[in-house]
Amino acid sequence: xxxxxxxxTVYVDSDVLVIGGGMAGCGATYEARYWGRDLNIVxxxxxxxxxxxxxxxxxxxxxxxxxxxxDENQPEDHVRYAxxxxxxxxxxxxxxxxxxxxxxxxxxxEEWGLPxxxxxxxxxxxxxxxxxxxxxxxxxKPIVAEAARKAASKVYNxxxxxxxxxxxxxxxxxxxxxxxxxxxxxxxxFRAPAVIVAAGGASHIYKPRSVGEGMGRTWYAxxxxxxxxxxxxxxxxxxxxxxxxxxxxxxxxxxxPVGAYFLHLKTYTENAYGDEYESNWYENxxxxxxxxxxRQPVPTCLRNHAILEEIKAGRGPIRMVTKExxxxxxxxxxxxxxxxxxxxxxxxxxxxxxIDPKHTNPELTTSEPYVMGSHATCSGAxxxxxxxxxxxxxxxxxxxxxxxxGLFGAGDTIGxxxxxxxxxxxxxxxIAAKAAVKYVKDLGKERPQVNEAEYENLxxxxxxxMENYEVGRNEIVAGTxxxxxxxxxxxxxxxxxxxxxxxxxxxxxxxxxxxLLTRGLELLGMLKEDLDHLxxxxxxxxxxxxxxxxxxxxxxxxxxxTMFRKETRWPGYYYRGDHMKLDDKDWHCFTLSxxxxxxxxxxxxxxxxxxxxx
Ligand SMILES: Cc1cc2nc3c(=O)[nH]c(=O)nc-3n(C[C@H](O)[C@H](O)[C@H](O)COP(=O)(O)OP(=O)(O)OC[C@H]3O[C@@H](n4cnc5c(N)ncnc54)[C@H](O)[C@@H]3O)c2cc1C
Numbered sequence: 341x342x343x344x345x346x347x348x349t350v351y352v353d354s355d356v357l358v359i360g361g362g363m364a365g366c367g368a369t370y371e372a373r374y375w376g377r378d379l380n381i382v383x384x385x386x387x388x389x390x391x392x393x394x395x396x397x398x399x400x401x402x403x404x405x406x407x408x409x410x411d412e413n414q415p416e417d418h419v420r421y422a423x424x425x426x427x428x429x430x431x432x433x434x435x436x437x438x439x440x441x442x443x444x445x446x447x448x449x450e451e452w453g454l455p456x457x458x459x460x461x462x463x464x465x466x467x468x469x470x471x472x473x474x475x476x477x478x479x480x481k482p483i484v485a486e487a488a489r490k491a492a493s494k495v496y497n498x499x500x501x502x503x504x505x506x507x508x509x510x511x512x513x514x515x516x517x518x519x520x521x522x523x524x525x526x527x528x529x530f531r532a533p534a535v536i537v538a539a540g541g542a543s544h545i546y547k548p549r550s551v552g553e554g555m556g557r558t559w560y561a562x563x564x565x566x567x568x569x570x571x572x573x574x575x576x577x578x579x580x581x582x583x584x585x586x587x588x589x590x591x592x593x594x595x596x597p598v599g600a601y602f603l604h605l606k607t608y609t610e611n612a613y614g615d616e617y618e619s620n621w622y623e624n625x626x627x628x629x630x631x632x633x634x635r636q637p638v639p640t641c642l643r644n645h646a647i648l649e650e651i652k653a654g655r656g657p658i659r660m661v662t663k664e665x666x667x668x669x670x671x672x673x674x675x676x677x678x679x680x681x682x683x684x685x686x687x688x689x690x691x692x693x694x695i696d697p698k699h700t701n702p703e704l705t706t707s708e709p710y711v712m713g714s715h716a717t718c719s720g721a722x723x724x725x726x727x728x729x730x731x732x733x734x735x736x737x738x739x740x741x742x743x744x745x746g747l748f749g750a751g752d753t754i755g756x757x758x759x760x761x762x763x764x765x766x767x768x769x770x771i772a773a774k775a776a777v778k779y780v781k782d783l784g785k786e787r788p789q790v791n792e793a794e795y796e797n798l799x800x801x802x803x804x805x806m807e808n809y810e811v812g813r814n815e816i817v818a819g820t821x822x823x824x825x826x827x828x829x830x831x832x833x834x835x836x837x838x839x840x841x842x843x844x845x846x847x848x849x850x851x852x853x854x855x856l857l858t859r860g861l862e863l864l865g866m867l868k869e870d871l872d873h874l875x876x877x878x879x880x881x882x883x884x885x886x887x888x889x890x891x892x893x894x895x896x897x898x899x900x901x902t903m904f905r906k907e908t909r910w911p912g913y914y915y916r917g918d919h920m921k922l923d924d925k926d927w928h929c930f931t932l933s934x935x936x937x938x939x940x941x942x943x944x945x946x947x948x949x950x951x952x953x954x
Contacts, residue, residue, distance in 0.1 A: 354380040357535045361488060364752070372773035375773070384528075386563075390481070397683065398477045400475065401477075404438075404439075405446050405471065406439060406442060407443070410464050416439075422435050425759065431755075432951060433726060437771060445767040457476070478681050501567065505530075505790045514532075514535050517571070520879070520882065523879065529790065533788055534779050535748065536776055537749045542568075543710055545891045546710075546836055563887075564710075566711065566891045566894035570894055578743045579897055580755035581756060585914065592705040594683060594688070609704060610701075629922040642912055646912075648706060713751065724736050724740065733948065739774070741776075809875035812824035824875075825873050828874060864899060901944075
């Protein structure tokens with residue numbers, strides 16, 4: 341008798357299904373209720389929305405705020421900024437759409453109780469930098485989650501969504517999703533005409549700098565497991581800019597953020613010998629990327645590039661000069677508070693390593709790469725743009741709808757729109773939900789039909805790793821080594837090694853080339869074959885198994901995109917050793933991919949970049 345015999349299936353019907361209750365998911369749930377007063381709005385979250393997602397631990401700054409009420413910045417300014425930082429390639433229509441709406445979302449946060457620091461003289465929000473405002477944000481996520489909880493018909497916590505369901509009456513139309521409760525093991529079938537994927541970014545697809553007992557410590561949240569990409573990829577949604585993985589310069593070992601240090605405390609960096617080094621690499625960088633090095637502010641990837649080159653030249657480590665700023669008691673307080681409100685681990689690391697930044701300049705390092713759509717990077721799904729602003733080629737349906745009917749996205753899920761951060765992700769969730777409600781209303785009484793055979797089959801597939809373990813566990817040869825199954829952790833380590841060594845991770849100084857990528861794809865293919873033999877001893881491990889499945893698919897997408905773009909557009913994020921220069925003639929474009937589930941093939945194409953803002 342198999343494991344499925346006694347397993348309960350729970351059916352949930354809704355009009356709008358939001359997958360992931362992080363910043364974008366909470367924004368989507370809140371806004372869906374505003375436009376769809378009488379609709380059934382369901383949010384499903386694999387953790388608990390109270391403290392889930394990348395903002396779980398809190399933040400010290402909201403990084404995307406225009407300040408239009410005080411005439412600080414206009415949306416066009418933000419488009420120029422993001423375009424510059426991403427070396428020319430952003431979806432300006434989507435970025436503009438977020439920028440024009442983001443301030444009102446921040447005002448909502450304040451109304452709901454988020455303490456935003458104010459300038460005592462002007463009463464305006466205290467700026468950390470041109471786009472950032474400072475908050476006491478330890479409770480940022482619970483505050484935002486409360487609004488979503490009150491708006492939702494129901495929030496389903498502790499359910500990991502594994503697959504989307506497609507309509508059996510109309511091709512290329514979504515009909516819902518399936519998943520399992522990570523506590524009870526119940527199988528869930530969610531039926532919905534409109535689905536908004538807001539499942540965050542991807543950590544742990546590359547080998548992290550912290551391994552062994554420290555592997556839970558990554559910069560991006562360790563539970564960001566690429567579902568945002570795998571779910572749409574599997575049903576054939578087009579993805580864009582998946583090669584644009586991000587590498588962060590952060591404090592060593594704790595991945596503590598540096599923004600407040602640079603912007604507010606006015607600290608700066610130096611090499612091991614106390615020398616300024618960035619200017620040494622000006623000519624070298626100009627040779628690679630031309631005039632992009634002269635843009636202000638200097639694009640994030642190029643600042644990484646100078647650090648990497650300086651270290652390769654043997655003059656590392658790079659240090660942040662904190663000793664001067666920390667003599668000022670106000671700045672010292674800000675420096676520590678910055679970590680306590682957002683990355684407590686960094687303060688603990690410094691304490692454990694006898695680093696008091698008042699007396700010791702702490703080391704910086706570059707992180708392993710992450711895949712996400714909301715930071716200084718823009719990987720994600722290819723989405724339709726706003727009706728009043730997007731060029732016709734970027735408009736095939738409703739705002740933020742992917743290339744699959746009824747399937748929407750926001751936050752890290754949507755590609756081409758860098759620098760949205762927490763507030764912009766929330767705002768984008770609101771934008772997507774407004775469009776999704778319109779989509780549902782336009783459908784009238786018509787509803788997509790889920791295919792019973794499809795979800796019954798998925799039920800078997802989803803729990804198969806437990807079945808594999810149940811059957812194979814008696815064959816264990818030593819410890820956790822089994823000839824008949826692969827544990828999720830072992831699969832994860834294998835994935836991270838492939839991505840690290842072949843697709844430009846830390847051990848190769850982020851450098852790859854066509855032969856390496858070709859071999860990487862072969863090895864990923866072999867790993868995929870073995871994933872049928874994943875073994876999960878309990879529900880927790882079953883979640884790990886599905887997180888791994890999602891990470892592997894996203895990694896495959898990253899690898900295909902990296903292979904397709906034959907240039908080095910973002911030195912400091914990654915290098916194509918066989919195409920070391922930026923090539924605006926052939927590659928001033930977006931890369932798009934589409935996965936065919938039946939054949940396992942990926943189709944790649946280019947899409948034009950339209951510069952709408954001058
Ligand atoms: C270390 C760090 C520092 C940051 N600093 C700042 C900052 O200072 N200021 C700022 O404004 N922004 C900052 N950000 C960025 C900000 O956190 C993100 O832009 C934002 O959280 C992205 O929103 P999202 O909804 O796309 O993803 P998330 O907020 O991560 O939400 C994704 C949600 O989906 C859920 N989920 C994932 N997979 C599934 C699944 N299969 N089924 C069901 N649920 C699922 C997750 O549990 C999670 O709740 C920072 C992020 C990090 C990690």
